[in-house]
Amino acid sequence: MALLKPDFVLLVSCVDRKGLVAAIATSIAAQDCNIVESAQFDDAVTGRFFMRVAFTAPETMTTDRFNEAFLSVGAAYDIEWNVFDLKVKTRAIVMVSKGGHCLNDLLYRTATRYLPMEVTSVVSNHLTWQRRVEHEGIPFYHLPVTAENKAEQEARLRDLIREQKADLIILARYMQVLSDDICRELTGRVINIHHSSLPAFKGAMPYHRAYERGVKMVGATGHYVTADLDEGPIIAQDVSMVDHADTVEDLIAQGQETESRVLTRAVKAHCEHRVMLNGHRTVVFK
Known part of the structure; x- marks a missing residue:
């Protein structure tokens, strides 16, 4: 039935x-x-x-x-x-840099209606994925970020959020740190994918450091963004097993697949209104 x-x-x-x-x-x-x-x-x-x-x-x-x-x-x-x-879909802006694995999964899952959301635009500090995004009929905005124009570009991002009436911002391997002010303004509305099982291996080149430590699994963490870098409430996590013969390239490939899976899971839970903030933690209803 x-x-x-x-x-x-x-x-x-x-x-x-x-x-x-x-x-x-x-x-x-x-x-x-x-x-x-x-x-x-x-x-x-x-x-x-x-x-x-x-x-x-x-x-x-x-x-x-x-x-x-x-x-x-x-x-x-x-x-x-x-x-x-539930007839009203979540309106989401996706932000990406050069790595497109998470972006591609989000676009596919949205197109197949697995994710109950509408991608109103994709914002990037690089042009790498412009043709891919525009092929889907989605507006693409190139906002390159430097130390000199960071405040100006964040002001433009605020304008896009307001103009598009975006409910959610998804950082799909967006390799820029948002300012404390915008993180506070958007509490509970920005989801990031982190390339490890937080709090392990923060910062740059996580898979290289994981390889050097001989880890037996690589993970990914989907979490809400706060002013404290990589410290926001966790929504979803997962891991994949690592063999002693795996290379750094193998770890990166496994990690990217895990990142895509975890970010999609976190976004789906948010869009289905299954996540509630509980201080520094979350309650995620199945």
């Missing part, structure tokens, strides 16, 4: 209290909606409660209408919540 596809997703965060789940479910049912997915997590350390509810709804339902009806429950339990209409 085919499962019902939800129309909306509700994300809830608050201090855990008796009767909370029942109140949320009752409010949803009272709006003639039907819950088809529900997951929750109670953080015993912080006492914080997290919940993701996906539900079908009447055709007349809107996020504004739902929020208005849910307001009394939200106030009674001091809930922080967001509701998302």
